[in-house]
Every structure is written in structure tokens, then in C-alpha cells.
Amino acid sequence: SQTIHQWPATLVQPVGSPLSLECTVEGTSNPNLYWYRQAAGRGLQLLFYSVGIGQISSEVPQNLSASRPQDRQFILSSKKLLLSDSGFYLCAWSDSGQGNQQHFGDGTRLSIL
Amino acid sequence: DAKTTQPTSMDCAEGRAANLPCNHSTISGNEYVYWYRQIHSQGPQYIIHGLKNNETNEMASLIITEDRKSSTLILPHATLRDTAVYYCIVRPYNAGNNRKLIWGLGTSLAVNP
DSSP states (O other): OOEEEEEOSEEEEOTTOOEEEEEEEESOSSOEEEEEEEOTTSOEEEEEEEEETTEEEESSOOSOEEEEEETTEEEEEESSOOGGGOEEEEEEEEOTTSTTOOEEOOOEEEEEO | OOOOBOOSEEEEETTSOEEEEEEOTTOOTTEEEEEEEEOTTSOOEEEEEESSSOEEOSSOEEEEOTTSSEEEEEETTOOGGGOEEEEEEEEEOOGGGTTOOOOOOOEEEEEEO
């Protein structure tokens, strides 16, 4: 069966520090991968998606970047965090040919001080 | 994509059926109705999806009106663990467009003992 791992679960970082969040998927090949952010009391906002290694599409201009160095690895990064980067970050995957059934990790709660 | 409208919040007694409505009056012929739920501080969980026929799985039933302008998610015997935010999303079942799910604020369902 397929599983998705996302870590860390919680993170507290000072303003201006770098960020690296990692997501890995097991049990499937060539998945579509996604990074979402959810602000408190808000819906999910798609940040990045990837349909293959090295292929990243950005949905909104922002202080973050994403990379996909391996088929089942998706990384969210920042060189210098802003206060506005605080939120709940979610990684998800879907089969490339299975429509919109996305499977989510447990998320990372990021607090910027 | 078609827009959905859901009540902000609902209550349900434990053991009773929870009926969550969703209005999608501008839905197109190729758009499916998807339901997800998000338990507090967790990633969203896929529940069910359908096109025009009613669907049932181990989690819930989905009833879509004949004109497809609205649907109802039914949790037949709600438990306290069903307390969550429920999202109704419409989207084409198309591998080329499957990356974007537009997430609204959903319905916050509280199951009471």
C-alpha cells in the first residue's frame, strides 16, 4: 500500500532563517506531488505541484521554492523565512492517471518568531 | 471550475446520520463531485467522489441530484471521530487537469455525545 511521510510535525524558526521540509512517498511510481499551505481558519492553498523529477510548477508568487530530486521525494525550501510564512504545510500525492483523489501527509506546523 | 457552497457549520448527535449538503449549481458535464474531510491538525482525507450516480463506500454515501446542481454527503451513523471540516469540491476527472483542487472553507461538523 502507498504511504506518505512528512516531517517534522512541528517547527519553530526565527525570522530570516532557512527552511527545508521533506516529503516522501512509498508504494507508488511517478506520482504527482503537491505542497499546500493552510493558514489558521482558512482553506488549503496550493503552493507547488510536480508531475515528474525536476518538474516544478509554482501556483503563487512567494518566498518559498520546491524541488523534486527523486521520483518520490518533494522538498519545500526557503532561504530566509518571513513572519507570513507561518502556517500548516501539507504534502500530497496522486496517481498521474487517477484524477483528483489526493492523499495527504500529516502536515508540518511552522511557527515563525 | 464550478464553485461550491456549503454551510459553515453543522451539529449532529452521535449515532445519528449526518447529512452534509453542497450546492454546485454551475457544475459542468465533465465535473465530478469530490468530498474530503480534515480532522483538526491533520491532513485532509479523501472520502468519496461521484459524477451523477449515487455512490457508497465504507465511509459514506454520496447522493447527487438528478440535475447535478447539488449533492449530499451522508455519514450513516456518526461517531465522535467524525468531527471534522468537510470539503465539497468539483473538478474535471481529467489527468491533464488533476493538479488543482480549489479548497473552500468547508462545513465544520460537530458530532455531539
